[in-house]
Amino acid sequence: MAIGDYPAEYNPKVHGPYDPARFYGTPDTPFSQLKLGEVTEWVGRRNKSPKAIAGLFSRAYWRWSHKYVQPKRTTVAPLIHILAGSMLFFYTINYGKFVHHRNYKYH
Amino acid sequence: MLSRLALRSELFRVAPVCASVVRTTQTKPEVACTNESIIVPGFPKPNGLPQPNPFDGPERDLVNFPRMVRLEEPAKTRYLFVPEEWFEVFYKKTGVTGPYVLAAGITTYVLSKEIWVVEHEFPYVLATIGLFYIGWKKFGASLANVLDKEIDEYEASCNASRKGEIDGLTESIENQKKEIWRTEAQKHVIQAKRENVAIQLEAIYRERALQAYNQVKRRLDYQLDLANLTRTVQQRHMVNWIIENVLKSLTNEQEKQSFKKCMVDLQALAAKA
Numbered sequence: 001m002a003i004g005d006y007p008a009e010y011n012p013k014v015h016g017p018y019d020p021a022r023f024y025g026t027p028d029t030p031f032s033q034l035k036l037g038e039v040t041e042w043v044g045r046r047n048k049s050p051k052a053i054a055g056l057f058s059r060a061y062w063r064w065s066h067k068y069v070q071p072k073r074t075t076v077a078p079l080i081h082i083l084a085g086s087m088l089f090f091y092t093i094n095y096g097k098f099v100h101h102r103n104y105k106y107h
Numbered sequence: 108m109l110s111r112l113a114l115r116s117e118l119f120r121v122a123p124v125c126a127s128v129v130r131t132t133q134t135k136p137e138v139a140c141t142n143e144s145i146i147v148p149g150f151p152k153p154n155g156l157p158q159p160n161p162f163d164g165p166e167r168d169l170v171n172f173p174r175m176v177r178l179e180e181p182a183k184t185r186y187l188f189v190p191e192e193w194f195e196v197f198y199k200k201t202g203v204t205g206p207y208v209l210a211a212g213i214t215t216y217v218l219s220k221e222i223w224v225v226e227h228e229f230p231y232v233l234a235t236i237g238l239f240y241i242g243w244k245k246f247g248a249s250l251a252n253v254l255d256k257e258i259d260e261y262e263a264s265c266n267a268s269r270k271g272e273i274d275g276l277t278e279s280i281e282n283q284k285k286e287i288w289r290t291e292a293q294k295h296v297i298q299a300k301r302e303n304v305a306i307q308l309e310a311i312y313r314e315r316a317l318q319a320y321n322q323v324k325r326r327l328d329y330q331l332d333l334a335n336l337t338r339t340v341q342q343r344h345m346v347n348w349i350i351e352n353v354l355k356s357l358t359n360e361q362e363k364q365s366f367k368k369c370m371v372d373l374q375a376l377a378a379k380a
Contacts, residue, residue, distance in 0.1 A: 015172045016162040071178035073255055080188035080239065087232070101226035107219065
């Protein structure tokens, strides 16, 4: 399995056409249904290889894309998402410079 | 000179498909000639033959992995871009105002602690929001209409040939059904024709029966007339013959006596009168 291949768990005979937004491994308990004590254990079970993390972001991107970009009668929402996201991103990377423009010494 | 070199070199040779058989000098590693598709692993190459849909095999799990469908409408949002689900998460715990209170609280906190520094680029945020608001108010509806119409037209043009073919086939099916319905009328037509022939046969039968009756009657009438005539002729002949013979047998004496008798009778009648 090299870069650009399908995930090892994906079997076209069973799963049909590949959905890039979908996780084809055996699903764990969703994060939203966890109790607070189970979180560390849950994080310990995760596959934290760079490939898996890249897959996570890829799936998130495709899920967002299927939801907001790909529909037939899409709205301006994805554009605003990108705009707001990039504003936030550039604010964060330039935060060290913005800090010097603070007007008050004590907060 | 250079062109000759080029001709001799490997560059201008037309490589055969599975080169290892023809070529004698092997310069590159041999290409694997397996019959497996590189596009859908685990499936054979089409090789120009019609192949069954690889995704419609018996192992296909359509319950947990249904076919993907492109959404018609995107997911619901509020204020143009905030996903509706976020508000739903808050609605169960905090009611309607919860997310707004949280957003306002975070904004206030971030501003007051100067995590979000109000510097010379801060107004751009407000300007962007204002621009989007104005754009949405002024052009939103009309632009959405135009784009919707365009995408509908595009989809219609994509489906036009397929739809035309389906329509044509449906129409031909309708025509075939109509033809079937029309041929059903042939049954009635044949029935009518049969009845017509039966009526003609009946008419001819009656005509001939009448003819036979008339002929028989004519012959019988002839026989009757003949019999009657014979009898009359015979009778007349007999009467004539008898009268003749009687008159022949009468003598003069007998005539005188009868004449006298007649005279006596007449006198008797005259005396009475």
